[in-house]
Amino acid sequence: MVNTEINIENTAAVISIKDLKKSFETNIVLNGIDIEIFKGENIAVLGRSGSGKSVLIKIISGLLKPDSGIVKVLGREVDKLTEQELQELRLKIGFSFQSSALYDSMSVKENLAFPLVRNRLNLSEKDINIAIESVLDDVGLSQTINQMPSELSGGQKKRIGIARTLIMKPEIMLYDEPTSGLDPLTCIEINNLIMEVQQQYNVSSIIITHDLTCAKTTADKVTMIIDGKFLVPGSFEEIFNEKNENTKRFYDYNFINKK
């Protein structure tokens, strides 16, 4: 496969979304989303279940098509790309699924090798093994290399899912509910891993989450989808100091009710 380098200046937005709309039959999910994310910036997107958070990152990665609006990733308009161009762009995007989405018929090693073998045809088997060991070391799971996904815990699956995206050295990471279904200590480990990934790989991230601790720890900016639109992104304090009933209820549930 041809690996087309997509150059982008640090000042340009790596993700730029203008007036994005998406509905499913009569259900309007996204109703005019605008946002720009710059190189190295990390933004957490909050919102109720079914508010369209996952739909947003699926549109960014080209898994879903928008009804209208402009979605540019690394300067390329996603829904205007040919199949080949989209495939090349996706090599720059890492997508960590809520369910981890590990290939359950393959071992951890085969899961990690899968995208590498098919997209970096010039790599030798030795190079591939080195890359796998390195990325497993980065997520702290070197010992699981020969295990099957069914033998891993929920937290380990999430880590391997992240490792599978990191092996392609992405410029953008999209996390879909990275801490959902995990115990608090594992959540802390995943949050730390997200921060390590941001520093070590210098990626820009969108973190879709319900978990305010995750949002506060991992993101530079926070926003929330309400009625298909974004709140103006700001720091965690800015967003939750606003007198907005939705953000207040989110905050109260996460921090006050847990006291």
Added chain:
Amino acid sequence: MPQMGQDLEELVVVKGKKFFISKEVDLFFTGLYNVYKFIGHFFKEFFSLPFEFKEIINQCYQVGNKSFLLISLTGFITGIVFTKQSRPSLAEFGASSWLPSLIAIAIIRALAPLVTALIAAGKVGSIMGAELGSMKVTEQIDAMEVSGTKPFKFLVVTRITAITFMLPILVIYTGLIGMLGSYLNIHHNELTSFPAFLNSALKSISFLDISASIFKATIYGFTIGVAGCYQGYNATNGTKGVGRAANTAVVLSMFLIFVEEMVIVQFVNSIR
């Protein structure tokens, strides 16, 4: 999935719930169109580089391994039972010596391809539907797509290719096992020697019979592969959707196999 098929489906279902004829008829033709696009996508990916040789070999092994025991057993039993059932009718006319010829014609022309295809549809087609359906609803196929790989090529093209290639081999094997069962029964009852049985059986079989049988098996294999993969690759609605995909894959491929059998037999008889 092909985009055009999705667009057509949206036109029929979404836009004000208006249908050209009725919901069922419209969806039937939309489904046919989607299958047509699916097959077109298969041939496009089949001839594009790089080939997934390793996975094709793996899938060939899976197809053979999963059906081998069942096919051996049913092929053998079919040979014995068909021989036992045919003997009284031939004996009535004093034509028991024609038994090997009759059995050879029946097994090579019809029973071996049909029995093998029906077993493969049940055993392999259902697994294809369930495996791909499960991968679809657990987002594994999406994960392959966003990692810049081609899940259609890796999952669908390899499976359809494997069963299309393997079914003719399995049909030949079923034919041989069925003939063995038949020989054992004939030898037991009429004390016919193996060379005599073989000589009588082969005399009635022509090249056209064998090539038509292999051709049928290739078509059946492709049908089972397309039905299983199409249902699995387009599964929705969680575990219920996976079950439906596996079930529909089997029912649809069995139905199509009988339709194809009828058409091919007509065609072969016309050139015989």
